[in-house]
Amino acid sequence: MTEIWQGLTRALELIFTLDPEVMEIAGRSLTISVTSTILASLICLPLGSLIHFRNFPGKRFLVSIIQTFFSVPTVAIGLFVFVLFSRAGLLGGLDLMFTPAIMVIGQVMLITPVMLGLTISALSGVDKAILDTALSLGASDFQASVVALREARYAVLAAVIMGFGRAISEIGIALMVGGNIKGFTRVITTAISLETSRGDLELAIALGIILISIALVINIILNRVQQR
Amino acid sequence: MAFIETVNLSQKADDRYILQNINLAIEKGEVFALIGATGAGKTTLLRLLNLIDTPASGKIYFDGMDTAQSARSRLEMRRRMAFVLQKPVVFNRSVFDNVASGLRWRGENKSRLREKVSHILEEVGLLPERNRNARTLSGGEMQRVAIARAMALEPEVLLLDEPTANLDPVSAGRIEELITEVIKHYTTTFVLATHDMALGQRLADRIGVLVNGKLLQVGNSRDVFATPGNRDIARLVGVENIIDGVITSNQDRIVTIDIGGRLIEAISDYAVGRAVSACVRPEDITLALSPVSSSARNSYPGEVTWAVAMGPLTRVEIDCGFPLVVMVTRKSAEEMKLVTGRKVFASFKATGVHVIRKN
Incomplete structure (x- = not known):
């Protein structure tokens, strides 16, 4: 018990003195996850509009598949990316293994289904008459879908925040294809895992507090947004 | 060729025809009203004319051009029109942004747009409401936003679906x-859909x-x-009084219609023996307490079965x-x-x- 108490006080010290190592790891976590979220948004918002507004055979089946992948295990994505990008893999030639770039790729794969699915359901909540009105006033199909996304902006923002939350808290991909290389691919989750196994609880707890704080901030924003 | 023309235009929903062989010609600058009961296909027709939907069969010509073209050129044609939908929906933005949206999509420059x-x-x-969120407006104000939003585009054709319902x-x-x-x-061409005949008559050149x-x-x-051409239209x-009978005589277009013992005189071309319906508007009937000798050829004694005040009538x-249903002023009723x-x-x-043919 005293060990945990000591760890906690030391952890707060690390945070409030802006310990360089803690800050560096937290900063990298944020950078990688924000990048993944932006890239996934660039994919999901247009693709989600396309899926929602176009009618094609197998649309419902596709949406079911997307929803199935909401809770895909991070290690499954990690394994898939590992196989794909390892030396002998299909994309092995790109030589991206154990870099922040491949972590971003993995996270984008991880959060795309959630963000896509939630974008589609956000758009389903938009009155069809809004779209008709936009078209009748001379909007192109693209302009009309921008209108729909803007009408559903709070629900769409919630989708984006969900994606970010899932990206920053995952460990499977970061560990398996990131490699937890100090100063290069070490992020909050992998660092906590490593420091805990090494018995350095202070650093682990400090990073844990930061991770929980980020989660808290995300939840507060999400709640605010959904109450609008 | 008229400004807007449809040839054998049909639309289907779930294998059922909602519009069948519509042949319509609307001239430039005309105010045209489409009258019909709810579900008659007015909205469907307006959506086709606005090129939001594509017809099951038939053609629509706009300004001499066949509208069955690429999405790009349909968009260009659609941008010469504006359509005010029946349900006034506003975008969840300010009143100003709502009215500006169509112009923004057309790439209008900022200062002209503002003006x-x-x-x-x-x-x-x-x-005064320009900065208010349009969602907070009343129904009437929303409808005004919807009309303003369409008018701001200075369209050549303005389609209005039940604007006052x-x-x-x-x-x-x-x-x-x-x-x-x-x-x-404005010299805009208007196509107005309404179930309110009186509104159509007040506003439109043709119906x-x-x-x-x-x-x-x-x-x-x-x-x-x-x-009116038939019973449905009547x-x-x-027309509240539609009385079925048979023509028993026709002398110089003055016909006698036998309606089961009683006779109605009317003007018609139909021949003796034809089953017809006599349409009499309630406001064209006069009531008196004693028999009157006037130019009215049709006079019948009767008994009031029901009387109800409806505003001034x-x-x-x-x-x-x-x-028979009769409309009289409230004063004379009293x-x-x-x-x-x-x-x-x-x-x-x-x-x-x-007199119309019985159907």
Whole structure:
């Protein structure tokens, strides 16, 4: 018990003195996850509009598949990316293994289904008459879908925040294809895992507090947004 | 070729025809009203004319061009029109942004956009509300935003779907006033869908009557109002007395119609023996307490079965061997003491009867 108490006080010290190592790891976590979220948004918002507004055979089946992948295990994505990008893999030639770039790729794969699915359901909540009105006033199909996304902006923002939350808290991909290389691919989750196994609880707890704080901030924003 | 023309235009939903073989020609600058009951296909037709939907079969020509073209050129044609939908939906943005949206999509430059939008907002009386979120407006105000949003585009064609339905009488009056102003001051071609015959008659040059997806009658509004082509149209344009009978004589177009013992005289070309319906508008019938000798050829004694005040008028139902509905002013209803059981004489002129084929 005293060990945990000591760890906690030391952890707060690390945070409030802006310990360089803690800050560096937290900063990298944020950078990688924000990048993944932006890239996934660039994919999901247009693709989600396309899926929602176009009618094609197998649309419902596709949406079911997307929803199935909401809770895909991070290690499954990690394994898939590992196989794909390892030396002998299909994309092995790109030589991206154990870099922040491949972590971003993995996270984008991880959060795309959630963000896509939630974008589609956000758009389903938009009155069809809004779209008709936009078209009748001379909007192109693209302009009309921008209108729909803007009408559903709070629900769409919630989708984006969900994606970010899932990206920053995952460990499977970061560990398996990131490699937890100090100063290069070490992020909050992998660092906590490593420091805990090494018995350095202070650093682990400090990073844990930061991770929980980020989660808290995300939840507060999400709640605010959904109450609008 | 007319400005807007449809050839054998049909639309289907779930293998059922909602519009069938519509052939319509609307001239440039004309105010055209589509009259029909709810579900007759008015909205479907407007959506096709606006090129939002594509027809199941048939052609639409706009300004001489076949509209069955690429999405790009359909968009270009659609941008020459504006369509005010029946349900006034506003975007969840400010009143200004709502009215500006169509111009923004057309790439209008900022200063001209600001000028145009402010001008239109002034015209519809919404300038003080320009920064308010449009979602917080009342129904009538939303409808004004919807009309302003369309007018800001200075469209060559303005399509209006039931512009005054779902509004309280005061708001409906304001909207009608606004539309009248627009019709007066702009050279826009108007296509107006409404189930309100009187509104159509007040605003339109010509009227087309839609019944169950078919265009049954097109003509200037007076003609359609006075001489409906069949029973459905007669009902739609407010003819309450439709009495079935058979023509028993025809002398110089003055016909006698036998309606089961009693006779009605009317003007018609139909030959003896033809089964017809005599249409008499309730406001064309006069009531008196004693037999009157006037030019009215048709006069029947009867008894009031029901009388109810409707605003400035009173609607009186009479049994004179056959039922008749009569509209009289409230004042004369009071003077004649028109209550249930009162004996009266109902009369109408032969020229007040419109004879249609029985169907």
